[in-house]
Amino acid sequence: xxxxxxxxxxxxxxxxxxxPAAFAQAAECLKTLAHPVRLRMVQLLLQGRxxxxxxxxxxxxxxNVASEHLRLMQRCGFFTSEREGRRVYYQVAExxxxxxxxxxxxxxxxx
Numbered sequence: 001x002x003x004x005x006x007x008x009x010x011x012x013x014x015x016x017x018x019x020p021a022a023f024a025q026a027a028e029c030l031k032t033l034a035h036p037v038r039l040r041m042v043q044l045l046l047q048g049r050x051x052x053x054x055x056x057x058x059x060x061x062x063x064n065v066a067s068e069h070l071r072l073m074q075r076c077g078f079f080t081s082e083r084e085g086r087r088v089y090y091q092v093a094e095x096x097x098x099x100x101x102x103x104x105x106x107x108x109x110x111x
Contacts, residue, residue, distance in 0.1 A: 029076040037061055038069050039104060042097055045079060049089040 033039065037059045044050055044058060056066035070090055073079050080093040092098075 029078070032072050032076050033078075033100070035069070037066075038073060039101075041066075041069060041073070042078070042092075042101055043105075045090060045092050046098055046101055049082075049091045051087050051089055055090070 033042065040059050041055050044055060050058075052063055052066050052070065055070070056063045059066060061069075070079060070081075074081065074090075076094075078092065078094045078097060079090045082089050082091070
C-alpha cells in the first residue's frame with residue numbers, strides 16, 4: 001500500500017516590526033554616515049579619542065570642515081565630546097558603529 005502524501009503546511013512568516021518614524025530616523029543617520037570623510041572619522045574614533053585638528057589632518061580637510069562633519073554625527077548620537085583644557089576630544093558614543101564599520105571595511109576595504 002502506498003503511503004498517503006499529506007499536503008505540506010506552509011511555514012508562517014512572521015513580519016518584522018517597523019515603526020515609520022524609527023525608519024526615518026535611521027535613514028537620516030545613515031545618510032549622515034554616507035560620506036568618505038565621516039566614514040574615515042568613524043574608523044579613527046573607533047580606535048580612540050581624537051581632537052578636531054588630529055581628525056582634520058588625517059582626513060586632509062580644514063579644521064572647520066572637520067568640525068562640521070563631527071557636529072552632524074554628534075547630532076545623530078554617534079559621538080560625544082569632552083573638553084580638556086583648550087582641547088576638545090571626540091569619542092564614539094554609539095557602540096553599533098563598530099558593526100557598521102566592520103560591514104563597510106569587509107565589503108569595500110578588503111586588503
